[in-house]
Amino acid sequence: MSHYSEKHYIPSKEFDRFYYNLFFKKGDKILDIGCSTGNFIVQDSKNIIGIDIDMDAIKIARKRSVNAIHQKNPKKLPFRNETFNNVHSRHVLEHLEEPLGFMKEIARVLKKNGRLILFTDKPNKHFWDDYTHVQPHTKKSLEQLACDAGFRRFKLYDFPLKGIFGVGFLFKYKIISARLAKRIYYLCGKIFKQDGLILEAVK
Incomplete structure (x- = not known):
């Protein structure tokens, strides 16, 4: 098992x-770029297609009966133009030497008004602990990437890597809405230091 698939094969249901x-609802057609072992895909395996360059991770994902594709070349997605309504990518951008090309590929496979949810690590003191990281991204650099790739609307959220205690429970039992949960995360990101950034962009 590779370093990255082993690192991310963690129970996080x-x-x-x-x-x-x-960020999504049941039935949304989603491309999950950097799907690793399939933890995100299993949330709605009938409607989510995963793709990853790590064959070890893909083998694990397939054992979980999810649609996962091994892609050797991350610069070119194996899909036609305007295929997906949603693209999700988590912990991928910081590993790429050519992030703009990656963002343009996402825009290419997204339909008009399609949405991207992209998660990346913040440039903090622990960023280089992962030797596979290539370059960190800030809010400013993410905004520029989204703009240069052709996205016309976007929001940025400070986001913790492991969630905020209690919010998931309240959301799970519908005590708070998705909109309020996002607002809580946004406010906490303003007050406390968070580990990650989320870009929500519309083509």
Whole structure:
């Protein structure tokens, strides 16, 4: 098993379920770029296609009966123009030497008014602990990438890597809405230091 698939094959069902429900709904057609072992795909395996360059991770994902594709070349997605309504990518951008080309490929496979949800690590003191990281991204650089790739609307959120205690529980039992949960995360990001950034962009 590779370094990256081993690192990310961690039981995180509750967080992935919360994360999925926060930004998507059942039945959404989604391309998951950097799907790793399939933790996100299993939230709605009938409607999510995963892709990853790590064959070890793909083998694990396929054992979980999900639609996962091994892609050797991350610069070119194996899909036609305007194929997907949604693209999700988590922990991928910081590993790429040519992030703009990657963003343009996402825009290419997204339909008009299609949406991208992209998660990346913040440039903090722990960023280089992962030797596979290539370059960090800030809010400013993410905004520029989204703009240069052709996205016309976008929002940025400070986001913790492992969630905020209690919010997932309240959201799970519908005590708070997705909109309020996002607002809580946004406010916490303003007050406390968070580990990640989320870009929500519309083509």
